Amino acid sequence: MKDSLFIKAAFSEKTERPPVWMMRQAGRFMKEYWDIKNKYSFLEMCKTPELAADVTMLPVNLLDIDAAILFSDILVTGEAMGGDLSFTQNVGPRFANPVRTQADIDNLQVEVGDKLQYVADAIKVIQQRLNGKIPLIGFAGAPFTVMSYLVEGGSSKDFKLTKLMLHNEPAMAHQLLSKIAQVTADYLNLQIAAGVNAVQIFDSWAQALAWDDYKEFSHRYIVEIISKLNRKDIPVISFCKGSSVFAPLMAEAKPDVVSIDWNVDLLDMKKRLPQGVAVQGNLDPHILYADKKVIKDRIHKLFERMRDEPGYVFNLGHGIMPDIPFDNVKYAVEVIKEWH
Known part of the structure; x- marks a missing residue:
């Protein structure tokens, strides 16, 4: 994979154009995703x-992107530790069993590799299908984010219970x-052993x-995680919403790549x-909701800004929304691939 555009850019080597993949690229904006989703539950x-x-x-x-990302969810770790996880439409x-007391925390398991073996099995199947064409990115949820779901019992707008635990x-x-x-x-490390090319x-x-x-409650744990990874030849990407504020601190955890949200000038x-x-x-x-002319202009503007800058992977500042037109996503990838 050393010749892959994505791996080269992730290791800050020069590439003829920025490689492209997008967060949530295997998701609900594709009719083909729903063809599968309508037959099976998300966890299945x-x-x-x-x-x-x-x-x-x-x-x-369908999009001919430069890297694949494992289809999974950030909360599978929380489930493996003992969380009773379900996904409901909308x-x-x-x-169902939020973590709020000392006893709840004590009950969480940490030796859970066997419960996550299905992810390693999926990686092997995916790599057979990719057949060395492009790299496969594995991933996990960061501790603070997984904690917030465990404590709140689901998504939250204000993280009140989580913050109460942090502060009290x-x-x-x-x-x-x-x-x-x-x-x-x-x-x-289980994903790396199973064959992912980046995380x-x-x-x-x-x-x-x-x-x-x-x-105190996020960065120090990301430092700890990255320090334990078997990362030889495996680029490590750190992403957070809020990276336009936290990126200089995120870089101190020694990832190879910091993924940046859209609130800041990327070159700066x-x-x-x-x-x-x-x-x-x-x-x-x-x-990506906008007219194609706007999409092209904005991508070109970003690429002009980053021209001749080694170590740049194109992505969105966050994930693709479910109702973005598929044609617009496909067009964006074409614009990127034609760049020179």
Whole structure:
């Protein structure tokens, strides 16, 4: 995979054009995804290696992107530790047994590799199908984000219960985060052993945190996870919503790539990061709703800004929304691939 555009850019080598993949690229904006989703539950899709491979391959075959990302979910670690996880249409993920007391934290398991074996099995199937064509990215949810779902019992707008634990019971919060961090490092190493070519850590809710809280309750655990990874030849990407604020701190955890949201000028941010740290991003996903002329203009503007800058992977500042027209996503990829 050393010749892959994506791997080269992730390791800050020069590439003839920025490689492209997009967060949530194997998702609900594709009719073909729904053809599968209408037959199986979301967790069945995650836990059945052949189905996970089918969904992972959709953007590879339909969009011709430069990297595939494993079809799974950031909450499988929380489930493996003992969370009673379900996904409901229009509601999202729920944990029926939220983690709120010392006893709840004590009950969480950390030796859960066997429970996540289905992910390793899916990776093997996907790699057979990719057949060395493009790299496969594995991923995991960051401890703070997984914690917030476990404590809230699902998605939250204000993270009130999570923040109450951070502020009133910091020792308990650290115990919970420490357990999740241990599982996350093991889980990413399990994916690397199974054959992924890169890994990304998703801290989807980091922007909910004040600077000092981010440092204490998120960043320190990402530092710990990255330090434990078997990362030889495997680029590590760190993503969080809020990276336009936190990126310089994120770089201190020594990832190879920091994924940047759309609230900041990408080149300015890259210049604030240490030499040799690549950036990924940072088109506002909402641009993909716009007319094709706008899509092309915005991508060209971003690429002109980043011209001759080694260590740049094109992505969105966050994931593709479910109702973005498929044709617009396909067009964006074509614009990127024609760039010179």
